[in-house]
Amino acid sequence: xxxxxxxxxxxxxxxxxxxxxxxxxxxxxxxxxxxxxxxxxxxxxxxxxxxxxxxxxxxxxxxxxxxxxxxxxxxxxxxxxxxxxxxxxxxxxxxxxxxxxxxxxxxxxxxxx
Amino acid sequence: xxxxxxxxxxxxxxxxxxxxxxxxxxxxxxxxxxxxxxxxxxxxxxxxxxxxxxxxxxxxxxxxxxxxxxxxxxxxxxxxxxxxxxxxxxxxxxxxxxxxxxxxxxxxxxxxxx
Numbered sequence: 001x002x003x004x005x006x007x008x009x010x011x012x013x014x015x016x017x018x019x020x021x022x023x024x025x026x027x028x029x030x031x032x033x034x035x036x037x038x039x040x041x042x043x044x045x046x047x048x049x050x051x052x053x054x055x056x057x058x059x060x061x062x063x064x065x066x067x068x069x070x071x072x073x074x075x076x077x078x079x080x081x082x083x084x085x086x087x088x089x090x091x092x093x094x095x096x097x098x099x100x101x102x103x104x105x106x107x108x109x110x111x112x113x
Numbered sequence: 114x115x116x117x118x119x120x121x122x123x124x125x126x127x128x129x130x131x132x133x134x135x136x137x138x139x140x141x142x143x144x145x146x147x148x149x150x151x152x153x154x155x156x157x158x159x160x161x162x163x164x165x166x167x168x169x170x171x172x173x174x175x176x177x178x179x180x181x182x183x184x185x186x187x188x189x190x191x192x193x194x195x196x197x198x199x200x201x202x203x204x205x206x207x208x209x210x211x212x213x214x215x216x217x218x219x220x221x222x223x224x225x226x227x
Contacts, residue, residue: 043117043204043218043220043221044156044204044206045218091156100169101158101216102158103148103156105154105155106150
């Protein structure tokens with residue numbers, strides 16, 4: 001079945017550091033790929049998405065590129081802020097859009113001033 | 114901004130008791146989901162619901178679980194006889210429909226079974 005493997009945390013970085021959180025997937029067909037973020041005390045929120053190979057999703061300075069050849073969707077940000085501290089989840093769904101999401105384990109990111 | 118709301122935020126119950134977790138999805142959404150996350154583990158799909166019936170369910174969603182949309186606004190998850198291993202954070206989500214893929218999640222209900 002479909003699965004998502006995500007870089008284990010926790011990850012602690014200094015403010016303005018470069019961030020990469022690795023995500024690889026296994027799926028049949030052509031899934032859509034997502035990064036969700038969960039800030040303390042809140043629900044999961046969509047951060048960015050990509051629906052086909054070579055698409056780049058971006059939001060709030062974060063980026064991820066759908067790499068079919070490496071089955072990856074790594075999350076990157078050039079300069080993190082304390083407010084980026086959260087748990088980040090990589091996920092995939094079928095290409096139809098209303099299919100269930102399959103999540104990775106989540107990566108807790110802490111940014112220190 | 115419309116949001117998905119869940120109650121209670123935390124419930125503690127004794128093993129064998131029935132629990133009902135409640136969700137109010139975004140009003141014009143058509144697809145509804147329950148997920149759970151056992152501490153330190155993956156967020157797992159439980160069930161999806163569309164047009165007043167279950168559209169898909171996982172192996173986790175056995176006969177002890179049921180879902181209902183009793184009044185056109187609430188979406189509930191019932192666990193008939195809780196087990197210790199049901200302790201988890203339960204997330205409700207809703208989706209407008211179409212090919213957007215953007216689920217809107219609630220803040221979660223933490224269930225602790227003693």
